[in-house]
Amino acid sequence: MQDKKYQVNFSLLACLLGAIVFACFWVYKQVEPNDAIYKTTQTIRYSFEVSNRSNRYIASPVFSAFAPVEQNSYQKTESINANFPFELKIDQSGNQALLFELPGLPPFSSQVVNITAVVKLADKPQPSTLEDPRYLGSEPGIETNAPEIVSLASKLNGNPKNISSWLYHNIRDIGYVAEDRGASYAVTARQGDCTEFASAFVALTRSSNIPARMVGGFTVDSSGRLFAENYHNWAEYKANDQWEIADPQNNILNAGYGSYVAFYNFDKYSRLENSHRFLTYDRRLIVQMK
Numbered sequence: 204m205q206d207k208k209y210q211v212n213f214s215l216l217a218c219l220l221g222a223i224v225f226a227c228f229w230v231y232k233q234v235e236p237n238d239a240i241y242k243t244t245q246t247i248r249y250s251f252e253v254s255n256r257s258n259r260y261i262a263s264p265v266f267s268a269f270a271p272v273e274q275n276s277y278q279k280t281e282s283i284n285a286n287f288p289f290e291l292k293i294d295q296s297g298n299q300a301l302l303f304e305l306p307g308l309p310p311f312s313s314q315v316v317n318i319t320a321v322v323k324l325a326d327k328p329q330p331s332t333l334e335d336p337r338y339l340g341s342e343p344g345i346e347t348n349a350p351e352i353v354s355l356a357s358k359l360n361g362n363p364k365n366i367s368s369w370l371y372h373n374i375r376d377i378g379y380v381a382e383d384r385g386a387s388y389a390v391t392a393r394q395g396d397c398t399e400f401a402s403a404f405v406a407l408t409r410s411s412n413i414p415a416r417m418v419g420g421f422t423v424d425s426s427g428r429l430f431a432e433n434y435h436n437w438a439e440y441k442a443n444d445q446w447e448i449a450d451p452q453n454n455i456l457n458a459g460y461g462s463y464v465a466f467y468n469f470d471k472y473s474r475l476e477n478s479h480r481f482l483t484y485d486r487r488l489i490v491q492m493k
Contacts, residue, residue: 241278242326243326243461244323245427246319246427247319247421248318248320248427250315250317250318251268251318252491253308253483253489254312256311257487259310261307261485261487264304264305264483264485265302267292267482268300269299269301270320271420272299272465273299275465276328276439276446276447278323278465280323283321284319284320286316287306287316296468296470303316322464324460324462325461327460331441331446333446334414340409344384344402345405346386347410349387351387355369355390356408356410359407363404363449366451367451367455370404370407371453374390374393375393376394376452377394377395380395380399383398385399385402386399386405386407387406398417400451400452401449401450401452413440415438417437417469418467419465419469420464420465422462423464424462431492434480437449437463438450448463
């Protein structure tokens with residue numbers, strides 16, 4: 204009888220321990236912070252030279268500059284610092300602008316504004332609750348309902364992999380073009396730069412009822428240093444309740460996480476006064492990203 208009693212107590216103890224372990228694991232999963240998914244910390248640095256090209260003193264030069272987006276499926280901005288004070292502005296799409304009011308600039312002088320941002324990057328996209336009809340509709344440069352877009356989307360079966368591959372193999376990369384010509388131009392003229400590749404991907408996926416949007420930013424290396432000539436546009440599309448990277452110019456689909464840093468989410472409602480990198484209203488000022 205004594206042996207049987209010990210056996211029953213041991214079984215109860217094992218069940219109790221199992222329940223405790225399961226409960227601890229459940230609690231851990233509930234309180235685990237979302238940013239645990241962003242595994243890599245990257246410090247990025249970039250600069251602007253603000254020059255007074257006039258022969259008059261400018262008392263309070265003002266300009267706006269872009270910053271990494273607040274958060275998306277593979278990126279979270281932790282901090283932004285600069286060598287001059289700024290006001291941080293965030294729009295409805297998570298785009299961040301830094302508004303600087305600099306010390307007075309004597310004639311033909313300049314100031315260099317240095318910006319440092321710390322971002323966390325994921326090695327794969329995380330689930331996202333981002334839902335908005337704007338990422339299915341037509342807009343300037345994203346001609347979702349154009350006959351050539353509808354026809355091609357149908358031929359490609361609305362498959363993002365097919366779309367990326369078709370664009371990569373059929374659109375000629377002609378290098379940087381100042382004018383954004385849009386998706387229809389890319390498909391009919393079969394040429395363009397990264398903007399045309401990205402806008403065509405977005406139009407073709409939206410035409411297939413897959414939410415998508417164009418993104419601007421940089422691909423970064425371990426140095427974290429950004430230069431104007433490395434600015435790049437790519438796309439994001441929704442799959443499996445998450446937003447995945449699509450860079451059709453390089454035929455990259457749902458890959459490259461940890462190197463893409465988004466600075467601008469494009470849509471028809473969100474613009475930094477028609478510029479998504481920097482802006483000044485004072486015609487006496489010239490701003491260049493260094």
